Amino acid sequence: MSEKKKIQEAIDDLTLALLYLTRFQDREGSQFNEIAWKGYDFDALERLDAAELIMDLKNRRGGSYKYAYMTEKGRNKAREILGELNIEDQELYERFEFRTIKPEEADEAADIEQACFPANEACTRENMKDRIQAAADLFLVAMDRKTGKMAGFLNGIATNENSFRDEFFTDAATHDPQGRNIMLLGLDVLPEYREQGLAKELVYCYCRREQERSRNRLVLTCHEEKVAMYNKFGFRDLGQSVSQWGGVSWHEMEIML
Ligand SMILES: CC(C)(COP(=O)(O)OP(=O)(O)OC[C@H]1O[C@@H](n2cnc3c(N)ncnc32)[C@H](O)[C@@H]1OP(=O)(O)O)[C@@H](O)C(=O)NCCC(=O)NCCS
Known part of the structure; x- marks a missing residue:
């Protein structure tokens, strides 16, 4: 794998891990959904969305929201990444x-x-x-x-x-x-x-x-x-x-x- 590709993967993994760690419950909509603010590199967010690790919903005018939903696939991948970094996950999932x-x-x-x-x-x-x-x-x-x-x-x-x-x-x-x-x-x-x-x-x-x-x-x-x-x-x-x-x-x- 090229050095550039490796760095891109690291950015994607760390972005996903940060989204996961800072996620919270969407109380105004459906409270079982977990959302996270998207204050990260736009290209990384687009790649995570394309890989169905997050759901970057569009509003009615085709624009983006400031937050994204975590998908089950994204949550699982984030937990794997955090495990490799020896970062403790939410107790229940451990x-x-x-x-x-x-x-x-x-x-x-x-x-x-x-x-x-x-x-x-x-x-x-x-x-x-x-x-x-x-x-x-x-x-x-x-x-x-x-x-x-x-x-x-x-x-x-x-x-x-x-x-x-x-x-x-x-x-x-x-x-x-x-x-x-x-x-x-x-x-x-x-x-x-x-x-x-x-x-x-x-x-x-x-x-x-x-x-x-x-x-x-x-x-x-x-x-x-x-x-x-x-x-x-x-x-x-x-x-x-x-x-x-x-x-x-x-x-x-x-x-x-
Ligand atoms: C009901 C049951 C599934 C709850 O399981 P649990 O893992 O202890 O529940 P949780 O710890 O996730 O509790 C979640 C919330 O529900 C509340 N809750 C749990 N059991 C409750 C009960 N029997 N009555 C009322 N509220 C209850 C908790 O206080 C908690 O509220 P909080 O988030 O404000 O603290 C479990 O007691 C059980 O299997 N009971 C026998 C089978 C049954 O009755 N199933 C439901 C059939 S409809």
Whole structure:
């Protein structure tokens, strides 16, 4: 590689690392999005945009904003660069790997589901296997890097339907890979990993990933006592759902991507 090319790569890597380290949550728009001010070399920013490491959105008049969004690809690359520089990353990402699920992890996910939900609400082992077979890419798992154990996960299926129905829980054939909406089927964090921000990161990471896949909205059902938690994550309460899952009543909530 020529000396000039090497320097250009170093500029791009360091710019991306700085964007990552100075990123913050976009509270006015969608709060799961992370943005960073673009006060860096324009050519480097253009190259990062072309490589889909950042999203340099244009405004309605074709002009640029003063900030750019980080993409999931950009976040991962930035963490790699920082690792090489021995710079500590956000604690959660150091402790956990966030990724889709593997078919051989179905039993582990089913065990977590049993630990997190009462029997009338939990997804059965069989349904979990079907769901993973049909829609593994709609799982997001957090793997403890130290133990290799699954600490928690969020999963859903895609559909063009707009509201929740109980068959989404039991019939993996309701999954339509091209669906614009995601029906969330479970947010699970094992007790020993709770109250450390893991559920919030799973939800935000999921929102960003599905936004990049051009989905419209995420829909979920939850009990009254969880409405405040999902409100904090940016979800809107739509009132009582038609879902009677587990023989109880549910709130339906949504977030636009
Ligand atoms: C609910 C659950 C996913 C939360 O996981 P967690 O990793 O402990 O949550 P986080 O640490 O990310 O908490 C994020 C925020 O939600 C709030 N929160 C967490 N659990 C809550 C609960 N049970 N009720 C109300 N608010 C809650 C936290 O206080 C925190 O708020 P903060 O950001 O202002 O501090 C976890 O307790 C769990 O798996 N429970 C059993 C399964 C379940 O109920 N899932 C949700 C089904 S709809």
